[in-house]
Amino acid sequence: MTSMFDFFGGDMARRAESVLDFARRRLTGEFTVDPFGFDEELTENVLLPALRPLYRNWFRVDVRGIENVPADDAALVVANHSGTVPVDSLMTQLAVHDEHPAHRHLRALGATLVFQLPVISDLARKSGSTLACNEDVEKLLSSGELVGVWPEGFKGVGKPYSERYRLQRFGRGGFVAAALRSRAPIVPCSIVGAEEIYPMIASADFLARLLRLPYLPITPTFPWLGPLGLVPLPSKWTIEFGEPIPTDEYPDGAADDPMVIFELTDQVRDTIQQTLNRLLDGRGNPFF
Amino acid sequence: MSRVMVVGVARYLGARLARLLAEDPKVDHVIGVDVVPPSADLGPVDFVEADITTSAINSAIARSRPDVVVHMNILATRADAGGRVPQKEINVIGTMQLLAACQRSETVRKLVVKSSTAVYGASPSAPALAAEDMVQNAAVRRGYEKDASEVEAYVRGFTRRRPDVDVTILRFVNVLGPAIRTVLSEYFVLPVVPVVFGHDPRFQLIHEEDCLDSLRLATIESRPGIFNVAGDGFLVLSQALARAGRVPLPLPTLGSPVVRGMLRQAGIADMDSVQTRFLTYGRGVDTTRMREHLGFVPRFSTVDAFDAxxxxxxxxxxLDRERVAAADQLLRSVLGLNGLPDRASGDERGGVTR
Known part of the structure; x- marks a missing residue:
C-alpha cells in the first residue's frame, strides 16, 4: 500500500499513528486517573511538552544534585517559592521528570485557592498536584510517591522584589510532621532565577481584596503592557537538590513533638537559605 | 432465625434488597415497609403500608417484631419526595420516628442505615480521600448533605442509648448500573451534557449489584461501624462523558437559575446546590475500612459500573465509541497507516512526546 508517509519515512508514520492512538483514547475515555486526579498520560503527552520550551529555551534551567532525589522511594522535596506567579513549582516538576533517570513525577502540593479556580484547578489535579493537607501528603508518601511542597506559600510567591531570595516563614511545619510520620527523607531544593521573572514592585491591595486574591501584582510590565506584561522575563534558572535529610532516626511520636518539628523546619529552611546565598554569589547577570 | 424489616421498599433499591433477603437462607422472613405500595413484585416479602414520618412506623415495628431493621428511606433527590420540604420531612423526621420505634422495640438487635458520602460535602478544600472519621464543617452543608449529616447524628444518638443494638452505617458513593434511575444517570443520558467550565470533578461509583450485596452483607453478618462503600478506581467527568459518547456543554456555573431552569425543562430532576457542587469539585473517599473491616470487595470497579x-x-x-472508531479507521486509511506492522502496545505511550 502506498502512503504519503513513504515519502517521509516510517518515523513520521509512527508518530502520526501514536498521535491518532492518543486522540482515540482521549475521545473514548480509555485512560485512568489516580485517586488524586493525576492523569499520567495527559501529563506526559500534553502538559509537560507544553511547558518544555519555557523550561529549556526561555529559563534555560540548570539542574544540580538530581542524584539526591531517590529513584523509587518516597521523599518530600521542600523548595523556596517565588516569582509572583508560581511557575517555579511547574519548572521543578519538569526538572525532576526530565533530568532524573527514573523520570519521576513530582506530586506538588497546592493551596486551596489553586483548587477553587477554574482551569487552574483542573490542570493542577491532572498534572498530579493535590491539596496541601496532612491527609493527602501522608497518603502520597505512604504509597511511595515523590511529593513537592513550597511551605512559604503565598508569602513567598507574593513578596516584593526588594525581598528577593529572603525566605519567608515556613508555614507551621506541617510538611515536617507529615515526613516524620511517613519516615520519608526531606530533600531541600533551592531555586534561583524565579524571583526575576515577574519583579513585583507593588501590590494593588484594594483590587486584590475585591477579587479575593492574596495579592494583585504590579510589575514593570504588568498591567502597563496588557497581555504582553504576562510574558515572564527570561531569567537564567538554577535548581539545586540538596542532600536528603533523613527522618527515620527520630523516635516514634516525634511527629507530635513541636520542638522536633520546629528544629527540623529550621534546619531545612537554613539549608535552603545557605544554598541560595551560595548560588547567588556564584551567579553573575541574572539573565545570562 | 431472623426477621428483617426493610424500610423504603417502594423504590428500586429497597424493593430489590427486600427480594434478595427473602431469597437468602439465613433470613426467615422479610417485611417491607413504605408509604405507598411498591410497583415491583416483592415475591415472598410481606408488605406493610406505613408512613415513616408518623408513629405508624412504631406500630408496624411493634406488630412485626423484626430482629433487623434496614433503613433505605433517605432520599437524595428532592424530586423523589415531591419537593425540598417533604424531602427533609421524610429524611429527618422519618429517621427520628424510625429510631424512636427501634429504641422502644424489644426485638430489634441490629440496625443498618443506607447513608451517603454526601456527608463529606464537596469543596476545593477537601482532602482527596475522605476517611470515615473526617466529617467536618457541617455548618456549611445544605439540602441533602445536611439531611444525611443530621440522620447520622440521630443514628449516633441511638447507638448511645441502645448500646445493645449493632448499628452499621454504609456511606455509598453514587450508585449506577443498568437499571437504577438517579439524578446522575439521567444527567449522563442527556444528548448534550452541561458541565462546569474549567472543572473536571473526580468521582467514584458503586454498581447497583455491589450496593445491594454490601447491604445484604451488613444485614446478615455482624459488622457494626461506619463504612464508605465505593468501587475501585476513579473517573473524571470528561472521561465519563467520553465513555458515554456525550458532548459536554461547558457553562460558567450549573447553579444559576437560568441553567437550573434549562435542566428542569430538559427533564432532569432539578439540580440543587448539592449536586452542583459535586459536579464542580467532585469527591473521593477512602475505602480501606470497607475492605479490612466490613470485609466487602466490590465486583465492579467505578469504570465497570459506568460502562454497564x-x-x-x-x-x-x-461521540459514541463506534463512531470514533470508524472515524479513526477512516483517518488511518486516508493517511495510509493501515499497512504498518503491529508494535508492542508498550511503546505507544509517551510516543507523542519524544
Missing part, C-alpha cells in the same frame, strides 16, 4: 450503565442506557451518543 452506558451499555444499557447511553449508547448512540454523538
Amino acid at each position: 450503565f452506558v451499555e444499557a442506557r447511553a449508547r448512540g451518543g454523538f
